[in-house]
Amino acid sequence: MKLLLIFNSLAAAALTLILLLGKEELSKIRSLIVSEAPKEVFQNPGEVQEYKNEIVKIKDRVLLNAPVVKQFPELPRGCEVTSLAMLLQYKGIDTNKMTLAEEIKKNTIPLKKEGGNIFWGHPNDGFIGDMYSYDNPGLGVYHKPIKELAEKYLPGQVIDLTGKEFSELMIFLSLDIPVWIITNTTYRELPESAFEKWNTPDGDIDITYKEHSVLITGYDEKSIYFNDPITGIKNKVMNKEDFLRAWRQMGSQAVTYLPE
DSSP states (O other): OOOEEEEEEOSTTOEEEEEEEOHHHHTTOSOSOOSSSOOEEOSOTTSTTOOEEEEEOOOSOEEOOOOOOOOTTTOTTOHHHHHHHHHHHHTTOOOOHHHHHHHSOEEOOOOEEETTEEEOOOGGGSEEBOSSOTTSOBOOOOHHHHHHHHHHHSTTTEEEOTTOOHHHHHHHHHTTOOEEEEEETTSSOOOGGGOEEEEETTEEEEEOTTEEEEEEEEEOSSEEEEEETTTTEEEEEEEHHHHHHHHHHTTOOEEEEOOO
16 A cells, blocks of 8 residues: 655646545545636546545645543553544544553563563554553554554554655644543653663564653644643644654554544
8 A cells, every 4th residue: 555645736836735645545535625726536446556636735834623631640651542542532433542552552571581682562553551650661562553443443444654754744734633642751752872772572673761642733844743641731732843753763663544
């Protein structure tokens, strides 16, 4: 599945993006945006090589009114499910952070330290450790279990944008859809000293205990806006370049849902 962005002028030097969607997403998306431009639909949509073109006008500035939920005191390590709760509640889904904390897939591989090495599970295989208390070891969870859980509430409507450029997240934000992401608690790129290596069944990974999740609610030329489950601040603002470096350092993890 590929999303191809093509910058194009519509009128009076207006900046647009043409989003080419694979045939699987063709069945999910009926209309991204019809704004100052016509739609072009290729024939024979059942064929693998066929795509549907939609014109998406990327806004210069976005600021969404998404609900803000604080993870504390119940979920000291529950930033990921709390940010997911904000995303789903914005969509109108009746759920909350505690329900999602119960439902998120758990990684049951035990922590083991041996010979200076750390052996534990991979966050993409489920939540690592104790979400409810700092008295026990724990970390968090990455994008794959979050997408899987979101699919339970929005079957066939969830899209994993992990590994994409921020310009692709801007498409959804321009359509008034917030985006769940993984960053760190400083919202800036971390030094190498902030990471440690874990040996997992899926291979070695670099982990930071500063890992964090927020819901991106907007952007402009210089800033990113987000709902922060640690502080409970709505539309918190950070320098765009710093924020994006931190996000990319954590693997450019991002999950959202498709427009109706």
